[in-house]
Amino acid sequence: MTNRMVLAVLGSCAAIAWLAAPAAAQKVVKIGDLGSKVGVFEGYGKYQTMAIQMAVDELNAKGGVLGHKIEIISEDDETKPAPAVRKAEKLILQDDVKLLIGAVSSGSTMAVMDVTKKLKTIHWNSVSCAEFMRTTKFHKYYFSNQPDSRMQANGLAKYIVDKMGKRVYIFYTDYAMGQSDGRQFKTALEKLGGEVVGVAGAPLDTKDFSPWFGAINKTNPDVLFLAFAGTDSLRLMTQLHSFGMTKKYKLAGIDCFLLQQDLPAIAEPMEGFVQLAHYSAYNPDPNMQAFNTKFKKKYGVDANIMAGAYDAVLFWAAAVEKVKSFDADKVAEAQEGMCLDNTHIGRQCIRKEDHQVVMDMHLYQVKGGKNLPIATLAGKDTIGEAMVGKDPAEGFTWEIKKKN
Amino acid sequence: MEYLSGVLLPQLLHGVVFGAALGLLALGLTVIFGLLGVMNFAHGELYMFGAYAGITVIGLTSSFWVALVAAPLLVAVVGALTEVATLRPLYRREPLYGLIMTFGLAMVFREGARQIWGGGMRRILPPIEGSIPLLGMIYPKYRLFLLAMSSALLLAIWLFFTRTRAGIIVRAAVQDAEMLDGLGVNVPRVFTLTFAGSAALAALAGLLLAPVFTVYPQMGVEVILLAFIVVILGGMGSLGGSVVAAFVIGIAQSLLTLWMNPQRVAIAIFGIMIVVLIVRPRGFFGREGVLE
Numbered sequence A: 001m002t003n004r005m006v007l008a009v010l011g012s013c014a015a016i017a018w019l020a021a022p023a024a025a026q027k028v029v030k031i032g033d034l035g036s037k038v039g040v041f042e043g044y045g046k047y048q049t050m051a052i053q054m055a056v057d058e059l060n061a062k063g064g065v066l067g068h069k070i071e072i073i074s075e076d077d078e079t080k081p082a083p084a085v086r087k088a089e090k091l092i093l094q095d096d097v098k099l100l101i102g103a104v105s106s107g108s109t110m111a112v113m114d115v116t117k118k119l120k121t122i123h124w125n126s127v128s129c130a131e132f133m134r135t136t137k138f139h140k141y142y143f144s145n146q147p148d149s150r151m152q153a154n155g156l157a158k159y160i161v162d163k164m165g166k167r168v169y170i171f172y173t174d175y176a177m178g179q180s181d182g183r184q185f186k187t188a189l190e191k192l193g194g195e196v197v198g199v200a201g202a203p204l205d206t207k208d209f210s211p212w213f214g215a216i217n218k219t220n221p222d223v224l225f226l227a228f229a230g231t232d233s234l235r236l237m238t239q240l241h242s243f244g245m246t247k248k249y250k251l252a253g254i255d256c257f258l259l260q261q262d263l264p265a266i267a268e269p270m271e272g273f274v275q276l277a278h279y280s281a282y283n284p285d286p287n288m289q290a291f292n293t294k295f296k297k298k299y300g301v302d303a304n305i306m307a308g309a310y311d312a313v314l315f316w317a318a319a320v321e322k323v324k325s326f327d328a329d330k331v332a333e334a335q336e337g338m339c340l341d342n343t344h345i346g347r348q349c350i351r352k353e354d355h356q357v358v359m360d361m362h363l364y365q366v367k368g369g370k371n372l373p374i375a376t377l378a379g380k381d382t383i384g385e386a387m388v389g390k391d392p393a394e395g396f397t398w399e400i401k402k403k404n
Numbered sequence B: 001m002e003y004l005s006g007v008l009l010p011q012l013l014h015g016v017v018f019g020a021a022l023g024l025l026a027l028g029l030t031v032i033f034g035l036l037g038v039m040n041f042a043h044g045e046l047y048m049f050g051a052y053a054g055i056t057v058i059g060l061t062s063s064f065w066v067a068l069v070a071a072p073l074l075v076a077v078v079g080a081l082t083e084v085a086t087l088r089p090l091y092r093r094e095p096l097y098g099l100i101m102t103f104g105l106a107m108v109f110r111e112g113a114r115q116i117w118g119g120g121m122r123r124i125l126p127p128i129e130g131s132i133p134l135l136g137m138i139y140p141k142y143r144l145f146l147l148a149m150s151s152a153l154l155l156a157i158w159l160f161f162t163r164t165r166a167g168i169i170v171r172a173a174v175q176d177a178e179m180l181d182g183l184g185v186n187v188p189r190v191f192t193l194t195f196a197g198s199a200a201l202a203a204l205a206g207l208l209l210a211p212v213f214t215v216y217p218q219m220g221v222e223v224i225l226l227a228f229i230v231v232i233l234g235g236m237g238s239l240g241g242s243v244v245a246a247f248v249i250g251i252a253q254s255l256l257t258l259w260m261n262p263q264r265v266a267i268a269i270f271g272i273m274i275v276v277l278i279v280r281p282r283g284f285f286g287r288e289g290v291l292e
Helices: A003-024 A042-061 A081-094 A106-118 A149-164 A176-191 A210-219 A230-242 A264-270 A286-299 A305-323 A328-335 B002-036 B043-061 B064-090 B095-117 B141-163 B165-175 B177-182 B187-213 B219-234 B239-256 B262-279
Strands: A028-035 A069-076 A099-101 A122-125 A142-144 A167-173 A195-202 A223-227 A250-253 A274-277 A339-343 A346-349 A361-367 A370-377 B131-134 B137-140
Touching: A028 A042, A028 A081, A028 A305, A042 A069, A042 A230, A042 A286, A042 A305, A069 A081, A081 A099, A081 A106, A099 A305, A106 A122, A106 A142, A106 A176, A122 A305, A122 A328, A149 A176, A149 A223, A149 A250, A149 A274, A149 A361, A149 A370, A167 A176, A167 A210, A176 A195, A176 A223, A195 A210, A195 B262, A210 A230, A210 B002, A210 B239, A210 B262, A223 A230, A230 A264, A274 A370, A286 A305, A305 A328, A305 A339, B002 B043, B002 B137, B002 B141, B002 B165, B002 B187, B002 B219, B002 B239, B043 B064, B043 B095, B043 B187, B043 B219, B064 B095, B064 B187, B095 B219, B131 B141, B137 B141, B141 B165, B141 B187, B141 B239, B165 B177, B165 B187, B177 B187, B187 B219, B219 B239, B219 B262, B239 B262
Parallel strands: A028 A069, A028 A099, A099 A122, A122 A142, A167 A195, A167 A223, A223 A250, A250 A274
Antiparallel strands: A274 A361, A339 A346, A361 A370, B131 B137
């Protein structure tokens, strides 16, 4: 075989390979799903992945985003900040994701914010509630559609003081989320004329809460306000109930206290519990019902607050289409002030100043293992002023003010 | 009066319940200390094995009560095998060897559990559900059962050591193994059986506390520190001392939480231990010279 023939054969092989390749693969853009798959918040991570998957399937069915098929890379942070940072770096540097959604725990999310800031990556938070993300830790690429502690406190504190009782004991999970909730609720309650009779924090993943119960009983509050989430909430409620405390006090809790799916298992301890949330499968709101029907058809289970991750993908995709680019700076600017009609709760807008989605919330009361709506709180009333770079509860102290 | 029944009494009961369970754990530890001359660092892992063995047995038989008998027996076998294979060759060496060996065993056991049962948290549902009104308060039935069970076991162990020949032989081995050997007792067998018994006791505590504390590979590490404190306070090697100290720690911890956060109480308990170690290293009832 002459050299020329060899070249010709090789050349045609290369040509065939070149022709075959693009026919098989559409261009791909990757997005990162960083959630908790094990640990206290594993349930939230599981539903976050489902919500993202649903948005991605819908978009891909319509041709993807900017002609690219969207691919999800899921990572587990074990509900801890250190693995969260490691996985976020891996997602951005190795997988080259253009959007990162996560994490679940506020401690992890705040740690990941440093990574997305440094590596200039669009970062959506759809469940962490600490108040620092849109204030002191805020950066250009960070967006959130989870009502944070301040929004929740503004919404729930008034209901507690008006309808449940003035003497409140705040019991919180002792890390970023719970501390933030405790600060904001204490501030809001005291402003509204309520009396915080005691505060206590228990570490994340506490197994036995009974050592804290004595101090609660000592103050004999009207309302026991609980800032816990995930398996902590499950254990806490079971234990409170077994010591007769769910009957003795009125109980209220934060947005992410329990997922709808966990409710039936502890329906009896949760009876009467007042919880704040932006989503419930039992809310008759037509948008929520439409979303739930869609979700249930796909997965066979009801949707829950983690549906926010669905919106995160939609907002990002809409912004990418708008600027015709995956460039983080351009996408971030396009997202500022953006409104979408097709989110899981209908029309929503991102506030330009602190990248917070102005979300309506609802108060629910548990009856027979179901979260039934009792009041609606407009997002514009609870969101509060934008405080980028400032401490949202400046001058705060945990000190209990004695009332005579 | 309301303060007494609504606040003080429940706390006191918490303390007694926890103290009794802690006593079970500490007793096994203190007996092994008497025999080996070192703290058994793997004791917490035997406690953890008890809970996991319980989960396995419950999975097979769906009965907590069967597990309550079978799990300690299974762990006792593990304990006996461990003693023969790893600790027996070290008895004639310095106590430091045993210390390092048990420390290493603890790590092997912990990671082994992670491999077998996974790293996630598992739950054992309490076999007795519900609560009952008691002296003006409401208390979970299972915790009362825990108290009754632990107290009965502590009493049985006391009777074993004081009234039975086997118990007296173990005590003799703790005091002077060489002399016992000279009297014609098969001392290695006594050591193995005692180690197995101590493992069974730890396993029993692990399974009994599992419905309260849940089950995970790290569970032993978290509780064993407290058991060490109990043994040191009670006096190294003193059986009665351990039981007394377990109740003292349990009640002190529980009552202190009325005035400070339980996390700070945990620190305070360590503080107490440090003071005792400096002022009275032999603890409440310890023999002179053990740590001095």
